Amino acid sequence: MTVISSETDVDNLTLVIVAEFEAGVERVWETWKDPRKLERWWGPPTFPATFTRHEFVEGGESRYYMTGPNGENPHGWWRIDVIEPPRRIAFVNGLAGDDGEPVPGVEPMPSHVTFEPAGDRTRMTAVTRFVTVEQMEQMLAMGMQEGMTQAIDQIDAVLQLVSAT
Amino acid sequence: MVVGLLTDADADRVFQALADGTRRDILARALTHEQSVSALARQYAMSFAAVQKHVAVLERAALITKERRGREQIVHGNAETVRGAVELLDAYEQLWVQRVTQIAGLLAGEEGVER
Numbered sequence: 001m002t003v004i005s006s007e008t009d010v011d012n013l014t015l016v017i018v019a020e021f022e023a024g025v026e027r028v029w030e031t032w033k034d035p036r037k038l039e040r041w042w043g044p045p046t047f048p049a050t051f052t053r054h055e056f057v058e059g060g061e062s063r064y065y066m067t068g069p070n071g072e073n074p075h076g077w078w079r080i081d082v083i084e085p086p087r088r089i090a091f092v093n094g095l096a097g098d099d100g101e102p103v104p105g106v107e108p109m110p111s112h113v114t115f116e117p118a119g120d121r122t123r124m125t126a127v128t129r130f131v132t133v134e135q136m137e138q139m140l141a142m143g144m145q146e147g148m149t150q151a152i153d154q155i156d157a158v159l160q161l162v163s164a165t
Numbered sequence: 166m167v168v169g170l171l172t173d174a175d176a177d178r179v180f181q182a183l184a185d186g187t188r189r190d191i192l193a194r195a196l197t198h199e200q201s202v203s204a205l206a207r208q209y210a211m212s213f214a215a216v217q218k219h220v221a222v223l224e225r226a227a228l229i230t231k232e233r234r235g236r237e238q239i240v241h242g243n244a245e246t247v248r249g250a251v252e253l254l255d256a257y258e259q260l261w262v263q264r265v266t267q268i269a270g271l272l273a274g275e276e277g278v279e280r
Contacts, residue, residue, distance in 0.1 A: 006258050015258055019265040023272045031268050041267035044260060124268075126261060 004123070017126045025115050028122040029086035032056070032113075039064070047074070052100065058083050063100050075100050079108065089113045179246060182226035187211075188219045195229045196242030203237065 004018040021028050031037045035054035043049035047066040054062045062078035075096035082090035094108030102108070111128045182188055187209060194200055194208070206216040220240055223229045227246045232239050 006262060015254060015261065017258070017261040017265060019269075021269055021272055027272060027275070028268070031271055037271060040271050041264050044263050045267070124265075128257070128261070130257075 014130070015128045017124075017128075019124050019126075020118060020121045021124065022121055024120065025086050025117050025122045028115055028124060032089060033085075035062075043067075049076075056080065056083065063096065065096075065100065073098075077102050077108075081110075087115055178226040179228060179249070182222050182228055185219070185222075187216075188223055191216075191219055191240075192223055192228055192242055192247070195223075195240050196244060196247070199239050199241040201237040201239055202231075205240070 004020055005016075006018070007016045031041065033056045035051040038054065039049045039051050042051075042064065043066040047068050049064045049066045051062055051064045054060075054064075056062075058080060060080045060083075062080075063075070064077070065073045065075045067073055075098065077094050077096045077100075078091050079094075080089065080091045082088060090110070090112045092108035092110050095103050095106045097103050109128060109130060111126060113124065113126045116123045116125075183192070190208075191200075191205055194205065202217060202220055203213070205220070206213040209216055220229065220231065220238075224231050224240075227243055229240045229242050
């Protein structure tokens with residue numbers, strides 16, 4: 001099982017994902033560093049990403065677009081605030097316009113990702129914090145509705161928990 | 166884009182309402198069984214007025230509905246609103262689960278080449 005846990009915290013608008021990979025820290029780090037590898041996982045399967053710029057250094061920026069099944073191309077950008085190879089990345093991911101550049105006035109979403117060795121595996125923890133609900137919806141609008149049906153099953157499970165208390 | 170059942174303004178009110186432990190507790194009780202405000206107030210070490218304020222915040226966020234029945238105010242939880250809030254976060258969670266699955270697939274595919 002790759003995903004060890006994922007936890008959405010409605011109170012703090014945060015999402016914590018913990019995953020373990022069958023690979024050393026350096027190889028997992030490469031999946032973030034190498035744009036050709038990064039674009040194989042950043043977008044959902046139906047919205048693959050293409051990175052046209054990827055400056056994997058502190059203060060560096062990235063630009064990408066995704067390609068949807070109907071030819072739509074939502075654009076996004078990153079700015080890397082902290083980078084400690086191969087252990088830690090703090091970056092923001094924001095919405096970009098059709099010109100590929102950040103949309104003014106739209107707050108980017110900060111994520112903090114750590115990589116730790118766990119035997120011969122690597123444990124990755126990704127914490128994303130949403131600044132506002134509007135921002136969360138904008139990010140979701142970028143071709144991410146795919147998971148919705150599965151998500152609904154999870155909501156049912158949550159609601160069942162509530163009603164069981 | 167509207168994900169699920171909430172508009173942005175609605176959703177902001179919902180998340181603000183949920184950001185307090187007492188209100189989450191009141192909501193959990195109200196989702197389970199309808200409650201009178203006075204019965205709720207007995208559950209907490211705070212004044213009736215303070216509990217009433219929490220109830221009002223939950224009501225404005227449409228997380229609970231309040232009705233007057235005789236001398237009692239009865240509240241019950243609104244599961245649809247809760248669902249809308251959870252749905253937003255879950256959709257994003259799914260995206261990360263997909264990403265992690267794709268990283269694992271990528272690493273597994275490389276194995277033969279790099280090991």
